Amino acid sequence: MREKIVVFTGAGVSAESGLKTFRDSGGLWHEHRIEDVATPAAWHADPATVLGFYNERRDDMRKAQPNPAHTAIARLEEAFDVVVVTQNIDDLHERAGSTRVLHVHGEIGKSRSTVDPTLIYDLAGAHIALGDLCEHGSQLRPDVVWFGEEVRFMDESQWHIERAAKVLVVGTSLTVYPAAALLDDAAHGAEKYVVSPDAQNCPCDYRLLRGTAATVVPYVVACWLEGRSVT
Ligand code: OAD
Numbered sequence: 001m002r003e004k005i006v007v008f009t010g011a012g013v014s015a016e017s018g019l020k021t022f023r024d025s026g027g028l029w030h031e032h033r034i035e036d037v038a039t040p041a042a043w044h045a046d047p048a049t050v051l052g053f054y055n056e057r058r059d060d061m062r063k064a065q066p067n068p069a070h071t072a073i074a075r076l077e078e079a080f081d082v083v084v085v086t087q088n089i090d091d092l093h094e095r096a097g098s099t100r101v102l103h104v105h106g107e108i109g110k111s112r113s114t115v116d117p118t119l120i121y122d123l124a125g126a127h128i129a130l131g132d133l134c135e136h137g138s139q140l141r142p143d144v145v146w147f148g149e150e151v152r153f154m155d156e157s158q159w160h161i162e163r164a165a166k167v168l169v170v171g172t173s174l175t176v177y178p179a180a181a182l183l184d185d186a187a188h189g190a191e192k193y194v195v196s197p198d199a200q201n202c203p204c205d206y207r208l209l210r211g212t213a214a215t216v217v218p219y220v221v222a223c224w225l226e227g228r229s230v231t
Pocket of ligand 1: 009010011012013015016021022023024027038087088105145146147170171172173174175176195196197198211212213214
């Protein structure tokens with residue numbers, strides 16, 4: 001049986017693809033207030049602004065390409081049982097070739113009905129406009145998780161991380177719960193790394209590998225594929 005690896009990612013894994021993070025200087029939450037664009041209350045108060053924010057994110061995602069971190073993570077599937085648990089709403093892991101990606105905060109590439117959450121549509125890069133309706137006649141919204149809404153795939157993510165022999169955390173401030181709490185579910189004896197350019201937010205039983213995703217992740221992946229230890 002192949003060894004299980006969970007790769008847990010945040011906005012920093014896509015930073016070198018040109019997508020903004022949320023909390024770094026110049027990040028999205030410095031330009032926009034969460035309560036204006038990423039909550040159910042914002043949607044009820046001003047859906048046009050919310051749609052505009054996510055349409056911009058989708059445009060940026062379409063222009064971006066996977067970087068060497070995404071590509072290296074996909075290569076792990078050559079030798080390991082890999083599950084990517086991502087907080088990102090972009091599709092760069094899939095476009096790099098990863099086949100098992102759990103989007104705990106949803107996906108910007110999809111829209112969904114506001115009356116039936118099981119009605120999800122592939123947008124193929126298109127904008128969602130006011131007046132775009134699901135088959136029951138209700139306004140479509142982005143298929144993303146807003147603050148105050150239920151995070152997806154938590155049980156499944158927990159199941160995988162508990163059984164992982166290796167856990168690689170990349171590009172996240174680990175400030176948003178419950179997603180960040182998944183790291184606590186990793187086995188005590190698992191090999192656990194955090195890749196980040198800054199030293200903040202590295203849980204105590206994880207080892208910090210300081211640097212950017214596109215430089216450090218390919219190194220870790222090469223070590224694992226070649227059976228070497230990460231030094
Ligand atoms: P943040 O913006 O909070 O954190 C990004 C992290 O990436 C920071 O720790 C940076 O130091 C790091 N970083 C920046 N550039 C990097 C690079 N080139 N390589 C590696 N790391 C780099 O983003 P997230 O942790 O993903 O949720 O944010 C979590 C959630 O907060 C998001 O999913 C989103 C947001 O609000 C919702 O909207 C529900």
